[in-house]
Amino acid sequence: MDRIPITKRGYETLKKELEHLKKVERPGNIKAIEEARAHGDLSENAEFAAAKDRQAYLECRIGELSYKIGNADVIDPDSLPKDRAVFGCTVVLENIDTGDTIEYQLVGPDESDIGKGRISVSSPLGMAIIGKKSGEEIVLQAPGGKRFYELVEIL
Structure with a gap:
């Protein structure tokens, strides 16, 4: 179970x-x-x-x-470390190719809502973010090719 x-x-x-x-x-x-x-x-x-x-x-x-x-x-996100991306935290990502920034909260599969800025930790992007620290690069294999992000901030 x-x-x-x-x-x-x-x-x-x-x-x-x-x-x-x-x-x-x-x-x-x-x-x-x-x-x-x-x-x-x-x-x-x-x-x-x-x-x-x-x-x-x-x-x-x-x-x-x-x-x-x-x-x-x-899981109470406030009780988790803020030095790396973990479940419940909010992260700011910068698309390295475009310079655009976006903010996401990492949540469980039943809470994800991309329109509200909540992505599942089990999604491809969520799995790529988990464990990363501020300043680290995130590589996401998307259908259209690889996308490169930088984890700008963990809130």
């Missing part, structure tokens, strides 16, 4: 989603099934089929979230 690295914020987000699914979505879907069943012939009842499909999705998602929460390894 693998532990899943996650920040406290990500852990709380998963817990809230699980609670919402169990307390709001699941009971609402049960009512939808009951109402659809009351309409009669289930073999040609599209509402019933849709509600049963929704039920399958909800149960699958509840199981998935329960597994992730049960195997979560909540």
Whole structure:
């Protein structure tokens, strides 16, 4: 059983989603099934089929979230060293070819959101950053060829 690295914020987000699914979505879907069943012939009842499909999705998602929460390894980024890039830290990278800079927080796979500047430690760029120190070069093999970055700062 693998532990899943996650920040406290990500852990709380998963817990809230699980609670919402169990307390709001699941009971609402049960009512939808009951109402659809009351309409009669289930073999040609599209509402019933849709509600049963929704039920399958909800149960699958509840199981998935329960597994992730049960195997979560909540890591406090503030308790980790700041001398090198580690899980939870925020890094500033400079693209050596273009001079552009970008800031990313290294998070677990369930928290990654490139639009919000959060990348997974298990992504190719995340794996290339982990363990590096300020001033070190990062080489990323991308589909279009190699990309070169410098780790400017660890926040």
